[in-house]
Amino acid sequence: MSTTGTNRSCTLASRPVGMSKAENFSSGDAAIEAPGDGQFRVKISHISIDPAMRGWITDGPSYIPPVQIGEVMRAGAIGVIEASNNPKFPEGAAVTGMFGVQQYAISDGATCNLVDLSLAPAERWLGGLGMPGMTAYFGTMDILKPKEGETMVVSAASGAVGALVGQIGRLHGARVVGIAGGPEKCAYVVDELGFDACIDYKNDDVNAGLKEHAPKRVDMYFESVGGDIGNTVFGHMNTFGRVAVCGLIAGYNATSPEGLGYNPLAQRSMLVNRLKVQGFIVFDFASRYGEGAKAMVGWMAEGKLKMKEDVRGGGVDAFPDVLNELYTGGNFGKLVLAV
C-alpha cells in the first residue's frame, strides 16, 4: 500500500457573502496518508455537487455544523478502496461516503456504503441511487403521499431530485407538472421523463402555466426553490394539499432576513387551504435507505425510472466553478465532478 504521491484537496478559504466565488476556496497538495486501525483509504473517482453545499459553508445553526475555514470542503463522493485495515471495507471495493472535495480520503466506514459498479456506473451511485435518489423517494412517499388522480407540481424538475420525484408521482397515478428553466430542460422533462407538462420559468409565466396545466389545482408540491416560484405555486394549492420543503435554492445566497420568504398570499394559502407544509432532510431517513434503494433499483430495472447525470471534468480545482453552475441553472441532470 503506497503512500507516496500527493493528495490534492479543495478547502474553504473564507465564508462567502451571497453567491460563493472562486476566492472562497483554496486548492493545495498534501501527502497521501496511510489508513490507521479500522480505517481504509479510498481513491476518489467522482464528487457529488449538491445544493445543500451552500448551507454547509454558512456559519449559523443548521442540521450539521458548518465547514470550518481551512477544512476540506464537505462532499459526498465515490471511489475504490486501495488500502484497508477494516475487513468490512476490503481493497478493490467501490464505496460511497462523505469523503470531501479531494483525491484521496481516509475513513472508518461510518455512514459509508459499499456499492456494486456492475449495476450502475459510479456517477449514478451519487445520483438516483445515492443521496438525491433517497431524497426523492422519502420526500415523495413519506411526505407528499401521492394518490391516483391528484396533481403534483415539481420545481427544479430536471434536477437530480426533481426528475425522480415527478417520475415517482407518475408511477402512482398522479398528474405531474414540472417547472424548469429553458426549453431544452422542459422538453427533456416531458419527452424523456414522461411528465404531463413542464413550465419554462425563464420564458413563460408560471402563474398562467399552472392555470393551464393544473386545472384541478395542486395537491402536492415538491419545493426545492422558494422565492417567486414557490409563492406562485402556493397560490394554486388545493384544499388539504401537501408541500414537501426539500430546498429553498432561491434564498440560499440571500444576504439579509428581508427579501422573499413565503409572502402573505402564500402564508394565507397555508391557513385557508389547510396545507401541511413539512421540511425534511434526507439524513433523517438514513435508517431506511435500504428500503428506498431497493424500490428505486426495482423501478429502474423495470424501465419506469430514468436517471441522467451531468459529469464535469477539471478535478478538484474546478470545484468552485462547478458548484456555481447549480445556482445559475447551468447543469442538466445530477451534477457530478470527475476527479
Next chain:
Amino acid sequence: MSTTGTNRSCTLASRPVGMSKAENFSSGDAAIEAPGDGQFRVKISHISIDPAMRGWITDGPSYIPPVQIGEVMRAGAIGVIEASNNPKFPEGAAVTGMFGVQQYAISDGATCNLVDLSLAPAERWLGGLGMPGMTAYFGTMDILKPKEGETMVVSAASGAVGALVGQIGRLHGARVVGIAGGPEKCAYVVDELGFDACIDYKNDDVNAGLKEHAPKRVDMYFESVGGDIGNTVFGHMNTFGRVAVCGLIAGYNATSPEGLGYNPLAQRSMLVNRLKVQGFIVFDFASRYGEGAKAMVGWMAEGKLKMKEDVRGGGVDAFPDVLNELYTGGNFGKLVLAV
C-alpha cells in the same frame, strides 16, 4: 307565535380596504318573519365576534363564500327558540348556530346545536364550549400533539382560543409560554390561567423573551397572528417542531401581496428544523365536536380549564366598533356582543 315588531340587523354595505370601518356596515329594521315548514325562529341574545370575520367580508377564494353586499353579516350566535315548526328544535330551547348579526333569525337547524344553559351561561357557549373551544381542542390535540416536557408557545394567549390552547398544553405536561399585549393580559395568562410565562409584545422584546422563557427552544407553536411575532417564534423552533396555523390576524387587514409573510429566516427554519406547519379550520372537525365538547366540559368541571368572556353591550348597531376591538387588541377574553 307573534310576528309583529321589527328585526334589526347589520348588513355589509361595502367591502373594506384595510381595517373595516363603520361605513362598511349598515343597520336597518325589517319585519320579523314567521318560520316556514321545518324551520324555527330564534331570538338572539348574544353574538360571537371572531377574527375570521375579516376574511368573510373579503371577496376572494376562501374556505366559505364571502358575505355579499347587502347581506346580513355572518356570525355565530346563541338565543332561545320562540317559534318552531321543527320538532328537533322545540320552543323554549337554547340553540347556537350561524344566525348572523341580527335580533331574530330563521333557521332549518342545519349546523345548529341545542345547548344547556344550566351548565354554563349563554356567552360561554359561544366561547370555550363553542367554536373557539373546538378550535383550541382540535388544533392542540390533532396538530400540536403535546408531549410531557416539551415547550409550547401560544400567540394571542389571552384570547378566546389561545387561553384554552395553553391550558390544554399544561394539562399534558408541556411548558407553556404565552405572548400577549400589555401587563394586565400577561398577568392574567400567568396568574389566572397558569401558563409558565407570558411575553408582553407591546412592551418587551419577543426574541429576548423567548430566549429567557423557552431555553430548550420551542416544540409547538400555536400561530394566530403571523407578522413579526410569527417570524420571531419560527426562529426559536426546535428540530421536528409543529406549528398549528389557526389564524394570521397581523395580515388580515393587509392590502397587498407584498409585506410580511413568513420571512426568509422563518422559511429556512421550516427546512432546517424539519418543521410540520399545518393550517386548519375548525369546521373540518365538525363531525368530532361531540368528542371535543365532552373533553372540554370534563376539564372545566375538574377546574383544570378556566374560561373568560368579554361581553359588550350596544346591540346590533355596535357591531362594527366591537369587531375592530379584536384587531386593536382591545378585548380581554372571548369577545361577545349582547343583543
